Structure formats: C-alpha cells, structure tokens
Amino acid sequence: MLSPLNFLPTSRRVAVIGAGAGGLVTARELGREGHQVVVFERNTRIGGTWVYSSEIESDPLGVDPNRTRIHSSLYKSLRTNLPRELMGVRDYPFVPREGEDRDPRRFPSHREVLKYLEDFANEFGICKLVRFGTEVVFAGLEEVGKWRVEFRCENGDVDEDLFDALVVCVGNYSQPRVAEIPGIDGWPGEQLHSHNYRDPEPFRGKVVVLIGYSSSGTDICQELIGVAKEIHIAWRSAKTELLDTESINSNVSFHPMIESVHKDGAVVFQDGCTVSADVILHCTGYKYHFPFLETNGIVTVDNNRVGPLYKHVFPPALAPGLSFVGLPFKVVPFPLFELQSNWIAGVLSNRIALPSKEEMLADVKAFYKDLEALGKPKHRTHDLGDCLPAYFDWLAAVCGCPAYEEWRKEMYIATHMNKVANLKSYRDDWHDNELIRQAYEEFRKYATNEGSQNHSKLSV
Missing domain, CATH: 3.50.50.60 (FAD/NAD(P)-binding domain)
Incomplete structure (x- = not known):
C-alpha cells in the first residue's frame, strides 16, 4: 500500500549486484527515488547476458564447479522472441534508431538489445554508478542492520563496503540445469x-x-x-x-x-x-544461484524455488533490506524489472508500506499451498505464465503506477499464438498492426521532450 501523503522520505545507500538489464533498470528506479546507488558488475561492460561471446565454458555441460565461466548464454543468431514494443521500459520505448549498425526489425538481434541497454544507461547516467570488474564474493547482514558486501577487484584485492540495503539482480542464465539420465x-x-x-x-x-x-x-x-x-x-x-x-x-x-x-x-x-x-x-533451463549471499538459512534455493519470498521479491524476515529483481520467468523482462524495482525503491524510501512480516509470510505460505493444489511442481514456483498480467497489475497498483495497458496484454497473447502457428516465421510475419499502432501512439507521449530522447522512428 502507498504510505500517507505526509510520509517522511528516506534516502538509503543501496548495493545493486549486477549491471545487466535488471541491475540497470533497478539503479535508475532507486536513483529516481533519491537513494544512493552502487552497482557491482564483475565484467568490464554493462549488459549482462546480452553481451555475446563466441567462447564456451571448459565444461560444455556446465556442471563442473571449477570450469571457466562464460557470462552469456546467447547463441550467435539469437533474435528476441518478443516484439520490441513489449520489451522496452515504459518511458524509454525500444523503438528503431538510425545507424548503419542498428537492427530495425520488430524482433531484433541480441546486438540491438544490448545497444538499447547501452542507450538506456547513457540516457540516465547509470554507468557512473557502476564499479566494473568487481565481483561480489560475499554479502551478509551485519548485527547493526547493515549489509556488508565483500568484492574482488580487477587486481585481485578483496575489499568491503557497508550498505543499508541489497538488491540482487544477477540474472537467471549462468548456472545450467541438466536432465538426470540413468546410465x-x-x-x-x-x-x-x-x-x-x-x-x-x-x-x-x-x-x-x-x-x-x-x-x-x-x-x-x-x-x-x-x-x-x-x-x-x-x-x-x-x-x-x-x-x-x-x-x-x-x-x-x-x-x-x-x-x-x-x-x-x-x-x-x-x-x-x-x-x-x-x-x-x-535445453533444460537454469538454476537460481547466489553463491555470495549469506542469510543464515533464512533464504534458500530448494528445487529451484527461492524462498520464502513475498511476491517473488522480498524475504519477509529480511525485508526491506534484501530484495530480488527478475526471478520470475515466462515474462516480459524489462517492464518486470521496472515495476519490481519501482516497488523496492518506494518501500526503501517509505513511500510504499509493506505488510507486516507475519502477513507477508502468511501470503507466501498461501501461495505455495495454491501451487500445490494446482499440481504445479516446486521448480516452477517462479513461472508466471498466464498470471503475468495480474502480477503486473498488482505491482502497478501497489506502486501507484498506471495499470498495465490492454494493448500490451493483447500483444503478448497474439505473439504467443502466432509463434504456435508459425514457429519458423512468427518473427517476420505478424497480423497485429492495430496493436502496433496503439503502442506507437503511447510511445509518442514520451518523445515530446526531444532533449530527453532522440528516438529517430516513432511510426509504425
């Protein structure tokens, strides 16, 4: 729920782990709310899994804990399986841009997604918040209510810092799950x-x-x-x-x-x-993996269920000091990051009030009970699927944001149906032009201020 209008805003020092899409969007939302943000990124550039590498790990199966690690899961030809109209954050639409190395297609390549993230980071000054080449090796709660973060620098030295809150944005595409096969x-x-x-x-x-x-x-x-x-x-x-x-x-x-x-x-x-x-x-998906995180057993990963988490974000016993962005799958990722991190930022500033720890835990237990009644296995706890629109609407309501637009919901469904019917050609053959028109009509609202965005194409 939103706090009273006369709430006293609080600015906190917040550590964001990861400078992929989730971390970048989270850093922006936290900064807009007045928090002091430090983003830790072990690589030398932003983008996370969207930074393509032709290299593969020393263990191609990905089960050897001592293997060389490659951050990206991209294959060379990968194109998005969602249209760009759905992918961008609300006030920074993912529209085609001019340039010989840009990809104007509606379902663009992974390189174009990375360029969008770089444009986003430059537009909102996020790179200055990022400590590159810095791998978090430990993050745990201190007795004084602070989160201690230990990190390894590029030169190999390990240093530490203290924060009021910690947001985990490490992504879900680095620790492979493999099938168990007899023999x-x-x-x-x-x-x-x-x-x-x-x-x-x-x-x-x-x-x-x-x-x-x-x-x-x-x-x-x-x-x-x-x-x-x-x-x-x-x-x-x-x-x-x-x-x-x-x-x-x-x-x-x-x-x-x-x-x-x-x-x-x-x-x-x-x-x-x-x-x-x-x-x-x-092609069996990934495990949630937080080797740096120490919560004294309060937050666990059990058969790929990260829990207990209130609405996939806050562990009740550690809220609001610890939160997660981007755990749900079968979603529209960037808008999900935006809504989740807006919620987190508002809670940390006291603009939004969380329920009591007891109420949050009761909600989590009821959620697990519902999943069990539906026959949904534990490893699919964070699979939103058909619940995606309702989850987005809930987040928007609790944040005081406009509801998730109907054209977005309809376009998401239309894309899925087109993929089912035209697996080979759905990225280049679609029939939802009216929804595209509605999308660009909304995008024009964000292009009125030419100083804030230089989108070169805002026409269907």
Whole structure:
C-alpha cells in the first residue's frame, strides 16, 4: 500500500549486484527515488547476458564447479522472441534508431538489445554508478542492520563496503540445469547445455538428441534442421501445441523423455524408441544461484524455488533490506524489472508500506499451498505464465503506477499464438498492426521532450 501523503522520505545507500538489464533498470528506479546507488558488475561492460561471446565454458555441460565461466548464454543468431514494443521500459520505448549498425526489425538481434541497454544507461547516467570488474564474493547482514558486501577487484584485492540495503539482480542464465539420465556416466557421446551452444556447424551430420522444447529448444531445433543428420526431441510435456507442422522436417522426431542411455551409444526413450546418438543437448533451463549471499538459512534455493519470498521479491524476515529483481520467468523482462524495482525503491524510501512480516509470510505460505493444489511442481514456483498480467497489475497498483495497458496484454497473447502457428516465421510475419499502432501512439507521449530522447522512428 502507498504510505500517507505526509510520509517522511528516506534516502538509503543501496548495493545493486549486477549491471545487466535488471541491475540497470533497478539503479535508475532507486536513483529516481533519491537513494544512493552502487552497482557491482564483475565484467568490464554493462549488459549482462546480452553481451555475446563466441567462447564456451571448459565444461560444455556446465556442471563442473571449477570450469571457466562464460557470462552469456546467447547463441550467435539469437533474435528476441518478443516484439520490441513489449520489451522496452515504459518511458524509454525500444523503438528503431538510425545507424548503419542498428537492427530495425520488430524482433531484433541480441546486438540491438544490448545497444538499447547501452542507450538506456547513457540516457540516465547509470554507468557512473557502476564499479566494473568487481565481483561480489560475499554479502551478509551485519548485527547493526547493515549489509556488508565483500568484492574482488580487477587486481585481485578483496575489499568491503557497508550498505543499508541489497538488491540482487544477477540474472537467471549462468548456472545450467541438466536432465538426470540413468546410465549417463557410461554413455560415450558428447553432452552440452544450451548455455554453451553458439551455432549449428559443430553438429553437422550428427544425430542429436535435444532435451526440452521451450524457447531455446525451439530456436536451436530450427537451426539444426538441414545441418544435423537426425534430431530427436525429448519433451516432458504431452502437449502438441508447439508442433508447427510446416517446420517438422523428415529428420526431426518427437519423443517423451529419455528412459536410459547405454555404453554402445544407444538412447532409449520412454516410448521404447531407441536411437544411436552422437550428442545430447540439454535445453533444460537454469538454476537460481547466489553463491555470495549469506542469510543464515533464512533464504534458500530448494528445487529451484527461492524462498520464502513475498511476491517473488522480498524475504519477509529480511525485508526491506534484501530484495530480488527478475526471478520470475515466462515474462516480459524489462517492464518486470521496472515495476519490481519501482516497488523496492518506494518501500526503501517509505513511500510504499509493506505488510507486516507475519502477513507477508502468511501470503507466501498461501501461495505455495495454491501451487500445490494446482499440481504445479516446486521448480516452477517462479513461472508466471498466464498470471503475468495480474502480477503486473498488482505491482502497478501497489506502486501507484498506471495499470498495465490492454494493448500490451493483447500483444503478448497474439505473439504467443502466432509463434504456435508459425514457429519458423512468427518473427517476420505478424497480423497485429492495430496493436502496433496503439503502442506507437503511447510511445509518442514520451518523445515530446526531444532533449530527453532522440528516438529517430516513432511510426509504425
């Protein structure tokens, strides 16, 4: 709830961990609320996972704790699976810009998303808040109510600093989850996680078993068609809604999950089908991973449920000093970051009041009970899915922001339906021009002040 109009604003010193999209948007919202912000970023530039690297980790499967770490999970050809109209923050729309190295497409490449984030950071002066080349190795609560952050600098020295609050914005795409497969230790083939997939060429002429058929699985499958000898997709879901018949090539087969693998290279699926495979490619998502965070067991990661968290953001026992931005998935990320961090900033300044710790914990327990009643597994706790519009509306209401616009909700649904029907071509063939018109009509409200934005194209 919003605090009374005569509330006394409080300015706090806040540490933001990560200068990816979540950290950048959070830094802006905190700064607008009057807080003093320090952003810790272990890399030498902003952008997080949107900074593409052709390199892969020393363990392609991503399970060796001593492997070399690569920050990005991008494959070379990646384009967004959401239209740019949905992706930008409200007052800084993600519209096409002039320039020979810019990508004006509605579903642009990862390079264009990075440029948008760089434009955003420059527009709002965020880079001056970032300590680059600085990896947080410990963050814990001091007895005096301060958060102590220890960080390793580029020269290897470890230093520390104290903060009133800590916001974790490290992203969800660095610690791979892999499928558990009986007999895998003796299987002679190659394994990798999609985190370390870059392009299809290494799979030319090979028999590939691809586990998972969500966002990365569908994209990678499309790239492998015509390159791999055979593609066998192991998919946990029994649904067939994503099976675009136009994209199913003679060398693509769908199966239930893998039952076992064997020393002769055989992969046996639960339907009894057996294939001799060269590669198993895990498109199985990621684990939440906060190795630096010490909460004395108050916040845990249990089967990929980070909890207990009130509305996916505040741990009741440590609120408002600790918060998380960007944990939910199957979302529209940048607007999610904006609303969550606006809430956090308002709570820290006393503009917005949280419920009592007891009320927040009761809400969390009720939420978990509802998930259990729906049969939703624990590892999908932060999967918003169909609940996304209601969650956005709740955040907007508690922050005192305008409600999530209807055109956004309709465009999100239309994009999903178009993807289901046209998996190969949905990024370049759409039929929601009226929604696009509504989007740009709204964007023009933010382009009236030419000094604040230099968007070069605000027409459909």
